[in-house]
Amino acid sequence: MTLRIALCNEVVRDLSFAAQCDLAARLGYDGLEVAPFTLDAEAPHRLDAPRRAELRRAAADAGIPITSLHWLLVAPAGLSICTDDAALLDRTREVIRGLIVLAAELGARVLVHGSPAQRPVRDAEGAARAEETLRLAGEWSQDAGVTYCLEPLDAGQTSWARTVQEAAGIVRRVASPGLATMIDVSAAGNGEFEPVTDLLDRWLPTGLIRHVHFNDRNRRGPGQGDDRFAPIVAALNRHGYDGWCAVEPFDYVPDGPTAAARAIGYLRGIEESLA
Numbered sequence: 645m646t647l648r649i650a651l652c653n654e655v656v657r658d659l660s661f662a663a664q665c666d667l668a669a670r671l672g673y674d675g676l677e678v679a680p681f682t683l684d685a686e687a688p689h690r691l692d693a694p695r696r697a698e699l700r701r702a703a704a705d706a707g708i709p710i711t712s713l714h715w716l717l718v719a720p721a722g723l724s725i726c727t728d729d730a731a732l733l734d735r736t737r738e739v740i741r742g743l744i745v746l747a748a749e750l751g752a753r754v755l756v757h758g759s760p761a762q763r764p765v766r767d768a769e770g771a772a773r774a775e776e777t778l779r780l781a782g783e784w785s786q787d788a789g790v791t792y793c794l795e796p797l798d799a800g801q802t803s804w805a806r807t808v809q810e811a812a813g814i815v816r817r818v819a820s821p822g823l824a825t826m827i828d829v830s831a832a833g834n835g836e837f838e839p840v841t842d843l844l845d846r847w848l849p850t851g852l853i854r855h856v857h858f859n860d861r862n863r864r865g866p867g868q869g870d871d872r873f874a875p876i877v878a879a880l881n882r883h884g885y886d887g888w889c890a891v892e893p894f895d896y897v898p899d900g901p902t903a904a905a906r907a908i909g910y911l912r913g914i915e916e917s918l919a
Contacts, residue, residue, distance in 0.1 A: 645881050649858070649911060650675035650711045652892040655900045657682045661699060665706035667901060672908050675711035676703065677890040678752070680743055681719040686869030688719055689742025703751070711888045712855065713747045714756035714795075716740065721763045725872045726770035726804070731887040736762070737777055741784050748788040754855050754888060755785065756826060758795040765804035773905025774804060775818055782820025793826040793855045802898050806835055808843055812852050826855035828892070832873055833861030840871075844879040856880070856889040858911065865893035865903045881918065 645646040651668040653676050659667065661683070668676050680688035683699070691699075703710050716739075717723045723736040747755050757778070765771050778794060785792040805811045811825040827847070832840050847853050858876075860869030867873070880889070891911075896903045 645884070646915060647880060647885070647911070648674045648711075648875065648888050649908065650888050651676045651892040651904050651908070652677045652679065652714065652890050654679040654682050654715065655891070655893060655896060655904050658900065662702040665703050665708050667904070669706045669708040671905050672706075672912060673708065673891075674902075675709045675888060677712040677714055677756075677888070677892070678710055678750070679715035679718070680713055680746070681715060685719050688741045689746060691746060696746070699750055710750045710752050710866060712752050712754035712756060712890065714758060714890070714892070716743055716755060716757055717759035717762040724765050726765045726774040728769065732774060737780055740777070740781050744781065744784045744788050744790060744792065747790050753790050754787070755790060755792045756795050756855055756857075757781070757792060758797060758828070760797050760802035763802055763804050771804065778814065778823055779818045779820055782818055782823030784822070786820065786822030790822070791824050791854050792822055793824050795826055795857075796827055796831060796835070797828070797882070798831045800834060801831070808832070808836065808847055809852075812847065812850070815852055821857070824854040826854050826857070827853055828857040828859065828861055829866075829871060829873075829876065830857070830859040830861050830894075837867055841875045841879045844876070844883065848880075848883040848885060854887050856885075856887065857892045858889055858907070859892045859894070863894040864897055865891060865907035865910075867906060868893070868897060869905070871913065874918065875912070877914050878918055
């Protein structure tokens with residue numbers, strides 16, 4: 645089977661949104677995953693109706709869907725899902741709800757909750773507030789027809805939900821149909837105690853994994869480090885994974901467009917070799 649692979653748009657954020665869509669389509673990506681802060685650095689959850697229509701039109705004109713949103717809480721600045729400041733917590737939840745509506749209106753079906761700086765859980769009370777935030781996000785997502793994925797991030801990035809097992813435990817406790825988790829290859833490579841292929845074999849059958857990020861543990865794109873992606877692609881195929889995979893490097897070598905081109909060429913080459 646052929647994987648559905650999206651490009652995370654911040655990789656080419658210096659381009660206009662229409663040019664981002666066009667480039668992703670021309671390179672052979674199937675979709676575009678969007679970081680809301682690239683759309684509006686102040687309040688992306690409040691984009692007006694004309695701007696939302698413009699974004700949908702740009703994607704449609706390029707023949708590429710907006711698949712998902714990620715880096716959800718970068719803007720507005722200062723958000724937290726676990727703060728004991730009631731007003732700030734309410735504001736953060738308002739932003740999440742607004743982004744869920746934005747995702748649905750743009751045609752996206754997944755939101756990826758990474759945003760490590762906005763989840764500094766330090767105690768049981770903070771963890772309870774974070775889980776309640778996710779419960780609400782799952783409820784709002786179910787109503788909107790999308791899935792909200794808690795992203796496990798390694799201990800170098802966050803103090804909470806650092807492994808797939810931890811994230812899955814949170815998802816199971818919250819028990820909302822709109823809430824799931826996902827696997828980020830870079831974070832897994834830097835924080836898990838088993839290979840990514842083993843994680844996929846263990847967790848894909850549970851139905852809790854609804855999204856995948858492709859990146860090397862060195863934070864560059866697939867094919868630009870030591871991580872081998874052929875076994876990962878084979879594992880996804882073995883389990884009949886039909887969700888989205890998004891290319892998400894953080895270090896763009898030698899630049900964003902070239903990194904995007906190298907990644908999709910490498911991944912499509914793997915698929916051809918496995919066919």
